[in-house]
Amino acid sequence: MIRLAENISALEPFDEAAFGCSVISTAKAYGMNTEAAQFWLGSSFAVRRQDSTVTLCGTVRQEDKQELREFLPCIGMQTLVCSRKNAQVLALETAETGIEMELTGKIPAPKAELHFATTVPDEDALNLTEMHHLLVACKTPDFMPPPFEPFYLDMSHRIRHGAAVAAGAYQNGKLCACAAAALSPKRMLLFSGAALPQVRGSGAFAAVIAGLAERAGERTVSLLCGEGLRRHYEKMGFEKGVLAEWLR
Numbered sequence: 001m002i003r004l005a006e007n008i009s010a011l012e013p014f015d016e017a018a019f020g021c022s023v024i025s026t027a028k029a030y031g032m033n034t035e036a037a038q039f040w041l042g043s044s045f046a047v048r049r050q051d052s053t054v055t056l057c058g059t060v061r062q063e064d065k066q067e068l069r070e071f072l073p074c075i076g077m078q079t080l081v082c083s084r085k086n087a088q089v090l091a092l093e094t095a096e097t098g099i100e101m102e103l104t105g106k107i108p109a110p111k112a113e114l115h116f117a118t119t120v121p122d123e124d125a126l127n128l129t130e131m132h133h134l135l136v137a138c139k140t141p142d143f144m145p146p147p148f149e150p151f152y153l154d155m156s157h158r159i160r161h162g163a164a165v166a167a168g169a170y171q172n173g174k175l176c177a178c179a180a181a182a183l184s185p186k187r188m189l190l191f192s193g194a195a196l197p198q199v200r201g202s203g204a205f206a207a208v209i210a211g212l213a214e215r216a217g218e219r220t221v222s223l224l225c226g227e228g229l230r231r232h233y234e235k236m237g238f239e240k241g242v243l244a245e246w247l248r
Helices: 018-030 062-074 084-090 128-137 148-160 204-214 227-234
Strands: 038-041 045-050 053-058 079-083 097-103 113-116 164-171 174-183 187-195 220-225 238-240
Touching (some): 018 045, 018 053, 018 148, 018 220, 045 062, 062 084, 079 084, 113 204, 128 164, 128 174, 128 187, 148 164, 174 204, 220 227, 227 238
Parallel strands (some): 053 079, 187 220
Antiparallel strands (some): 038 045, 097 238, 113 164, 164 174, 174 187
16 A cells, blocks of 8 residues: 655665655755655555655555555656566556666766855855756756756755755866766766767766765766667766666
């Protein structure tokens, strides 16, 4: 039976892949079952809802298929993010696919002027407003950053609660590459990565990823990306991870 998750420790068994990291990071930032996010548990899976997007982690068994298919519309799901295996069990159509990749070695990157976002005013800290401007400058049909206000409020809140980190590389005093990462006890999940066209190939973006990875400690560093970016991240030392494929 699907039930409300009452504490973050109930989600920790799912901290074995990217979606579990994302779910736990959100719970750490916003708490359990607030207006910002809600969480439920099944026999071998967990569900997070934020607005109309649902993230499913763990493993859906055949015996849970019908209950979960009936449950998801009841919580207002319009978009589901899950592994290919779970989507197949649920017999759902897919609109977007990708892979999870895990860092397996040290990232080859040049030295760079890196700045990290902080929880206190600091003129040397990464400016989240500049980060959003960079993401917008790098948008493509496959990469559409959120509007500024929700991005800023969410990122600053996550960083303040130790649920995320963000870093940027600067050249000539201007932000040229950036990325962020969600944090859970066992994992670091990279997201919102971008670099200006004029610095691509220079190692600036790799330096940002390397800087974040250094702050992972013993955590496994992973990311979700489209198949087209697989070779790009393989050159940095990432390999296909335990999740293998994800669907949206």
